[in-house]
Amino acid sequence: MSGYDITSEFKQAIGQFWSAKHSQIYVELKKLVSEELISQYIQMAGVKLEKKMYRITPKGKKELQSWLLKIDEQLETEKDVFALRVYFLKDIPSEEVLWLFFNQLKRKSEKLSFLKEQFSLHFGEKDPINLDVEELGHYFVLTKAISREENYIIWLNKSIEIIKKRIADKSFGEN
Amino acid sequence: MSGYDITSEFKQAIGQFWSAKHSQIYVELKKLVSEELISQYIQMAGVKLEKKMYRITPKGKKELQSWLLKIDEQLETEKDVFALRVYFLKDIPSEEVLWLFFNQLKRKSEKLSFLKEQFSLHFGEKDPINLDVEELGHYFVLTKAISREENYIIWLNKSIEIIKKRIADKSFGEN
DNA sequence: CTCGACATGTAAGCAGTTACATGATTGT
DNA sequence: ACAATCATGTAACTGCTTACATGTCGAG
Incomplete structure (x- = not known):
């Protein structure tokens, strides 16, 4: 290459x-x-x-x-700036919080679509059992990326539900 | 501080x-x-x-x-060295691959335990609806960390199953 | 009295990005 | 002809880690 x-x-x-x-x-x-x-x-x-x-x-x-074959002594931090912002939620104006989460949801959904497209392009309906070893590494990495994004989106949606309920209870940002 | x-x-x-x-x-x-x-x-x-x-x-x-409130132009790469190694699976001796995955599974399970302990310590059975805003940011970050590790472990187990099946089929590393 | 945690700093160096800089090739 | 992509490089700078270095405090 x-x-x-x-x-x-x-x-x-x-x-x-x-x-x-x-x-x-x-x-x-x-x-x-x-x-x-x-x-x-x-x-x-x-x-x-x-x-x-x-x-x-x-x-x-x-x-x-x-x-x-090397094992890293310590698992390193998988940095995520969005999570860091969420950590400081109390300093974000409450009316902006939902917007911030929805924005991230949109971006992550787009990424997921891209990854799923890549997947069907390269693997389609193929069974990983029949893949050759070279492809298998790529298969694992792609499925890992897809499941990571799916999980991220689930967490975003759950968090959005909590925020919405708090707003409905009129207690958001007031406690 | x-x-x-x-x-x-x-x-x-x-x-x-x-x-x-x-x-x-x-x-x-x-x-x-x-x-x-x-x-x-x-x-x-x-x-x-x-x-x-x-x-x-x-x-x-x-x-x-x-x-x-800043939106990052591009989502940055959440680096993961283990995934990078898996990408080069074809260069890992097939008898070592399973060991590598099990090792990562062990480490990630330990991390998950630590996070769940942190969670029950700080939040126990509390409903996030009643948390004050300061705690809410911490709550979201901890649930995010936990769901990330859980998802990682699910992916590891799925991958291990595929590798085991391939070994059973005696086709692993030979295609 | 000693060990582990608390507490703060500097220097060298590596890892990685941004910006600057140039030119070739292909398709329209 | 023009634009987008292909293709390769350097320089300045920032971010971050490793290693070096020193000292205090509290518990047993």
């Missing part, structure tokens, strides 16, 4: 769990070449454009495999 | 969605004081120990409230 290809891949399903900008990718690729973990070769794209392609070296493959 | 207090708070529920080390917190607090968004005062803790306390200024409160 090329740096550009990697940049594009981060716009697909895996981008839900890890991503980087092209400016970082090009720098890292050079670093990996200098460490002999990957090697570079040129592929002509058109007449003049030299597309720089990279492939993993045996040394890189070894490094990758040991990384894949 | 003091820098130490903030560090401690990041070990509680909100730490599931945002966190920082004390080394960063102390630097940021000084920056915020110089921007006049917070102000500092001393509280004696014991005889000699001067605990540096901070409170938000009116200017800071204004800034906070405008930040709380």
Whole structure:
């Protein structure tokens, strides 16, 4: 793959769990070449454009495999700015709170639609039992992304119901 | 609150969605004081120990409230290293894959237990309708963290079932 | 008296983004 | 011809972690 290809891949399903900008990718690729973990070769794209392609070296493959089996000492924080804002709910004007939740609901619903489209595009009605190993990794990542968004939306809806009830009880923002 | 207090708070529920080390917190607090968004005062803790306390200024409160209503242009990536590893499933020896998933299941189950304990400690059987606004933000964040972990565990179990079936079919890692 | 928690800081360095900068290719 | 996408890079800066460093307080 090329740096550009990697940049594009981060716009697909895996981008839900890890991503980087092209400016970082090009720098890292050079670093990996200098460490002999990957090697570079040129592929002509058109007449003049030299597309720089990279492939993993045996040394890189070894490094990758040991990384894949590594257990992180601590589970790292999956940051979520929206949750951080909700933590400070008491400082949000009560009439804005519902709007904020509905806005997030809309954005998350759009993301879910995109992911489901990706899913039916790549897997359709296929049974994961019959997928080859390469596809299986992508299948798991996509189902993970979809279930994450679905769960997020369920939580948003439950929270919206609570907020609505509190407004109906006229007690919202007054306690 | 003091820098130490903030560090401690990041070990509680909100730490599931945002966190920082004390080394960063102390630097940021000084920056915020110089921007006049917070102000500092001393509280004696014991005889000699001067605990540096901070409170938000009116200017800071204004800034906070405008930040709380800010909509991020793009939803940022909620990074998850485990999902990244799963993406490269084809490079993991098939006998290790199950172990990897079970390990993550164990860790996530422990996290879920911790969160549920926090929940019953702070909210018990309370109805969120009757919570005061300050508590409500914490309630939402904790329920969000809990539902996120529950959903993660469901996905792990589903994936484990698929992997087990593939092993039983003797087709795992061979396609 | 000693250990664990409380409490605060600095420095080096890595990870990652934003902005700047350039040029080729393809489809309309 | 023009625009969108393909394609690659650098520089400045911010965010964040790791490691270093020091000292107090309370309980047993």
